[in-house]
């Protein structure tokens with residue numbers, strides 16, 4: 519994925535969108551949450567205002583606030599005409615019109631920028647990549663990924679998806695990912711092999727319909743939970759447990 523700011527398209531979602539499309543309840547929000555590929559979303563900022571504990575990780579955070587701001591403006595000029603042109607690919611209920619969407623997205627990104635510049639926020643916004651998460655085992659209760667995995671299946675292959683989710687399951691007990699479809703009509707579909715892979719390992723994997731539907735067809739969240747896997751490992755003799763941790767099948 520891009521390391522250069524010019525290649526990152528910044529178009530970001532709010533706290534309300536996150537809780538709807540990731541199906542986060544009040545009790546989920548009370549837990550320790552890691553938001554990976556969180557970009558210029560206002561989830562972290564709005565979560566903090568409500569007293570929740572969220573850490574965000576994205577390669578974007580190695581850039582300065584003014585560099586990110588410039589890229590937000592550029593991205594908007596790039597994306598907005600595409601949305602107007604492909605208006606029929608979306609369901610206009612959460613957002614009333616492309617204009618409403620644009621204003622909403624710009625407000626979200628302004629909230630992020632205002633939060634990102636504050637010194638204390640540096641502990642909440644970590645520059646990093648999903649391939650190499652700088653956290654200890656089980657540092658978080660829930661790891662969430664919005665609009666990154668599955669969405670960029672045309673550029674990120676199946677191995678990348680499996681390795682990324684494995685990394686997330688190392689640092690958190692549960693992983694939630696939205697959406698489950700690619701952003702191109704002919705994007706490869708990795709959802710079934712991903713589900714099969716983690717089910718074979720003994721994880722609890724389910725798809726849940728959510729109360730958010732903007733891009734047509736994108737109204738489901740993937741939830742992978744390690745509780746059952748841990749039970750299975752605990753029930754085995756030590757040698758067998760070690761090989762289960764190491765072996766993918």
Ligand SMILES: C[S@@+](CC[C@H](N)C(=O)[O-])C[C@H]1O[C@@H](n2cnc3c(N)ncnc32)[C@H](O)[C@@H]1O
Pocket residue numbers: 519520526527528529530531532554555556557558559575576577578646647648649663664665666
């Ligand atoms: C479409 S944006 C989604 C932003 C936010 N999650 C949202 O839904 O509004 C995709 C994000 O993935 C980030 N990204 C790209 N490569 C990444 C990587 N290797 N690890 C983690 N994040 C990455 C980009 O910087 C960008 O912020």
